[in-house]
Amino acid sequence: MSLDNIVIGSGIGGLTAAALLSRYGKRVLVCESHAIAGGAAHSFHRRGFEFDSGPSFYCGLGNQRPSLNPLRQVLDILGESLPTIPYDPLGHYHFPEGTFPVYSNLERYREAVAEITPQGAKELAQFEKRLLELYAGLQNIPILALRSDWQVIPILIGRYLPALLKLLPQLGTIQSSVGEVMDKTVRDPWVRRLIDLECFLLSGLKARGTIAPEVAFMLGERSRAGVEYPVGGSGAIVNALVQGLECWGGKLRLNAHVEQILVAGGQAVGVRLRQGEVIEAPIIISNATIWDTYTKLLRAEDLPASYRQQSLATPAVDSFMHLHLGIRAEGLEELTGHHVVVHDAHQDITAPGNTCMISIPSVWDAHLAPLGHHVVHAYTLEPYHGWQRDEGYQEKKKLRSQSLFQALERVIPDIRERIVLELIGTPLTHSHYLRRYQGTYGPAIAAGKGTFPNCQTPIRGLYRVGDSTMPGIGVPAVAASGILCANTLSGR
Ligand SMILES: Cc1cc2nc3c(=O)[nH]c(=O)nc-3n(C[C@H](O)[C@H](O)[C@H](O)COP(=O)(O)OP(=O)(O)OC[C@H]3O[C@@H](n4cnc5c(N)ncnc54)[C@H](O)[C@@H]3O)c2cc1C
DSSP states (O other), rough: OSSEEEEEOOOOHHHHHHHHHHHHTEEEEESSSSSSSSSSGOOOEEEEEEEESSOOESSOOOSSSSSSHHHHHHHHTTOOOOOOESSOOOEEEETEEEEEEESSSHHHHHOOOHHHHHHHHHHHHHHHHHHHHHHHTTTOOOOGGGGTTTTTTHHHHHHHHHHHHHGGGHHHHHHHHHHHHHHHOOOHHHHHHHHHHHHHHHHSSSSGSSSOOOOOOOHHHHHHTTTETTTHHHHHHHHHHHHHHHHHTOEESHHHHHHHHEEEEEEEEEETTTTTTTEEEEEEEEEEEHHHHIIIIIIISSSOOOHHHHHHHHOOOOOOEEEEEEOOTTOOOTTTTTEEOOOOSSSSSSTTEEEEEEEOOOGGGGGGSSSTTTEEEEEEEOTTTOSSTTHHHHHHHHTTTTTHHHHHHHSSTTTHHHEEEEEEEEEHHHOOOOOOOOGGGGOOOOTTSOOOOSSOSBBBBBEEOOOTTTSSSSHHHHHHHHHHHHHHHHHH
């Protein structure tokens, strides 16, 4: 069968583009290098425990309609359901001076802040008001209607003129960083640190580097739709997308590592797999990162030199240390699922090891762990450089995972005695299993210092999706990138 599209990689961005294109009637093949689909969002099992390899924080995936989450919108078009479990508070932030519950419900959130700083809570309300005004303007333009080329302009004017006019007063905020909105509204140092932390958790950058619409969407969505976890773990999202893809005639091949994108006369014509097999199609979509696509998958001469150089100069957020644990659960009946631990208030929150993220999804879905146990994932930023599989590797792994164990002790003091299964991952593990350049979280494109590129490339027939394209990092964002690419290609 001849193909219309080959998608390289089954991350959420790749699967979204592939499934939508299949839904639009294209013949699509996804080639995934790994034995498990999903990229950063894949789940894996060990000895009865079902682990999330990366994301576990979602909102707008459940039954509430309309949903503004692009992923939910795609699943709706594909006809796929995804049972979810709502919860609130969405997490606990553990600062050196104490623990703070974070609620999706904005009033409860502000009340909790007011217990620490009454003036800060008032300022936070002003900050949120500005961002929620922006969210209210943006929510009238559904991402499903958009595409990534100039033809978006007549679509916007023809179908969404009133919404565009409503957005006019927000033009200043749309282009701002969260830092600028914060400077205008918040002086309280505690609340400023809280906002920095929330930005960092979202984009990998603090308030000054994070664009205002990203946080406007996060605040708006979590207060409107609440936070929820997919039954079966993050892998359930991947399964729903794969099912949607296959139901509409698309195909997924696992263990199919693409070694090269074939280009002839400035046009992408197919791919060559590691085993030597050549597969042809007039449109190739790469879900590999910008760095992997432009170094490993193309020859240098396939791209204009200056474009290639500029693309490869995109700064990258660090990689991660991971801890995946299976633990005994007795006596932990009050345990909640999400925690963020900041070890040292005098150190930058982005310093490796200082801010540790923890998720224990078996508190929501008990089937993720054997009876009487919990499944734990903790991670923190860690630079890629300096890591190699030499004789000191095991020792370094142990050493660098200590900040994660210490963070977990804030939540479960006797965690070390409870462990029945322990897996430590380093930046090398992360880059190996996710096939990502230096195991990075994604591009560090700071607000005001550049924008994420769109899905087009200088090579005819070659497109890109995923977190190194517009609109950026995170599951909803990469789903949006898949939508923008599929719409651009199908002329919607
Ligand atoms: C630890 C962690 C926690 C996170 N937490 C959250 C969260 O709570 N909420 C949230 O919204 N986001 C979160 N994120 C971000 C989110 O998971 C990612 O931004 C998103 O999943 C990235 O998707 P992607 O489509 O860009 O591709 P990726 O997930 O990077 O997938 C790309 C795929 O392409 C494949 N591939 C690469 N090269 C080749 C090749 N040559 N041949 C074949 N296949 C190839 C890879 O194997 C991979 O499967 C988290 C990320 C991490 C790492």
